[in-house]
Amino acid sequence: GNRSSVTVIGLGPMGKAMVSAFLNRGYKVTVWNRTSGKADELVTQGAISASSVNEALASNELVILSLTDYDAMYALFGSVSEKLYGKVIVNLSSDTPEKVREAAKWLTERRAWHLTGGVLASPSEIGNMESVTLYSGPSDIFEAHRKTLEVLTRTDYKGEDPGLAMLYYQIQIDVFWTAMLSYLHALAVARANGITAEQMLPYISEILYTLPKLLEFYTPRIDTSKHHGDVEKLAMGLASIEHVVHTSKEAGIDASLPAAVLDVFKRGIASGHADDSFTSLIEIFKKSSA
Ligand code: NDP
Incomplete structure (x- = not known):
C-alpha cells in the first residue's frame, strides 16, 4: 500500500x-x-x-x-x-x-x-x-x-553544515547539565538541613523564572563586550558565591560544584575585572581555552 x-x-x-x-x-x-x-x-x-x-x-x-x-x-x-x-x-x-x-x-x-x-x-x-x-x-x-x-x-x-545542529544542541546541553547539577547540589544542602525537594520546588522554580529576563538584559552587553559593573560587580559576586560554598560546607555537603564557580570568579578578579559585571568572565573562559 x-x-x-x-x-x-x-x-x-x-x-x-x-x-x-x-x-x-x-x-x-x-x-x-x-x-x-x-x-x-x-x-x-x-x-x-x-x-x-x-x-x-x-x-x-x-x-x-x-x-x-x-x-x-x-x-x-x-x-x-x-x-x-x-x-x-x-x-x-x-x-x-x-x-x-x-x-x-x-x-x-x-x-x-x-x-x-x-x-x-x-x-x-x-x-x-x-x-x-x-x-x-x-x-x-x-x-x-x-x-x-x-x-x-x-x-x-x-x-x-551537518555539525551545526549538534553545535546548537551541545550549547543547550551545556546549560542543561550544569543547571541540573546545581539544582541537585542545592537540594543536597537543603536535605542536609532537613528540607525536602518538594519544599524547595517553588523556591528553586522562582529563581529559575527570573533567568530569561536576566538573559535578555545581559545579551546585548555580552555581544558588544560591554561588561559595566553598574548593576552588579564581580567583587560582589565573588563574596556571594563564597557564601554559597561556606553554606555547603556548614551543611557537610561536597562544595566542589560552587567551588568551581568560585575559582572562575577569582580568576576574573585576578585579571582586573573586580569592578566589572560577572559577564566579564566570558573573557576568562576564552583565555582558558588556549
Ligand atoms: P541508550 O543509551 O539507552 O540507548 C542507546 C541505544 O544504542 C541502544 O539501543 C543500544 O543498544 C545502542 N548502542 C549503543 N552502543 C552501541 C554499539 N556499539 N553498537 C550497537 N548499538 C549500540 O540511549 P537513549 O535511548 O536514552 O538515547 C539515545 C540517544 O538520544 C542518545 O544519543 C541520547 O543522548 C539522546 N537523547 C536521549 C534523551 C533521553 O532522555 N533518553 C534525551 C535527549 C536526547 P543495546 O540495547 O544493544 O545496548
Whole structure:
C-alpha cells in the first residue's frame, strides 16, 4: 500500500518512544536493536522486527538512528557499507559537532545522505509538538522528510553544515547539565538541613523564572563586550558565591560544584575585572581555552 514507512535502529528509551510515535500515526515501522528482545514489546504494537542491520537498511529509504553516540553507528554500519547506497540516515544520537561532520562525510562517501538531529526532548515528550529537534544537513533532503520527522517533535532546521545542529544542541546541553547539577547540589544542602525537594520546588522554580529576563538584559552587553559593573560587580559576586560554598560546607555537603564557580570568579578578579559585571568572565573562559 501507500503507507509511509521508516526504519528505526536503536531501541533505548528514546528509540522506543520514537517507534511508538510512528506507529500511533499509522506508519509502517521496521526496527532493529543490537541486543535482541528490546523489539518484542514494539512488535506487539505493530512494528516489524528486522533480523539484521542489512534487512533494517533494505526495508526503507529513511533510516533513523537513536544510539548512544556516533561510534555506535560505525559499529553497526562498518560491515554493511554497500547497503547504505541511496539511504537517508537521520542520526538522532548525540555527539560532538566534529564527530558528526566526519560521519556525514563517511556516509557521503558511501552514497548515503546524512541528516543530523539534536533531540531536545525526553522520551515521554516524543510525539507531541511541545518539544523541538534541531536539524542540519542537505536542505532538500530535510524538506523531503520533514513531515515524517515532525511526527516526533517540531523541527528547527539550522542549515547545511551537518555539525551545526549538534553545535546548537551541545550549547543547550551545556546549560542543561550544569543547571541540573546545581539544582541537585542545592537540594543536597537543603536535605542536609532537613528540607525536602518538594519544599524547595517553588523556591528553586522562582529563581529559575527570573533567568530569561536576566538573559535578555545581559545579551546585548555580552555581544558588544560591554561588561559595566553598574548593576552588579564581580567583587560582589565573588563574596556571594563564597557564601554559597561556606553554606555547603556548614551543611557537610561536597562544595566542589560552587567551588568551581568560585575559582572562575577569582580568576576574573585576578585579571582586573573586580569592578566589572560577572559577564566579564566570558573573557576568562576564552583565555582558558588556549
Ligand atoms: P541508550 O543509551 O539507552 O540507548 C542507546 C541505544 O544504542 C541502544 O539501543 C543500544 O543498544 C545502542 N548502542 C549503543 N552502543 C552501541 C554499539 N556499539 N553498537 C550497537 N548499538 C549500540 O540511549 P537513549 O535511548 O536514552 O538515547 C539515545 C540517544 O538520544 C542518545 O544519543 C541520547 O543522548 C539522546 N537523547 C536521549 C534523551 C533521553 O532522555 N533518553 C534525551 C535527549 C536526547 P543495546 O540495547 O544493544 O545496548
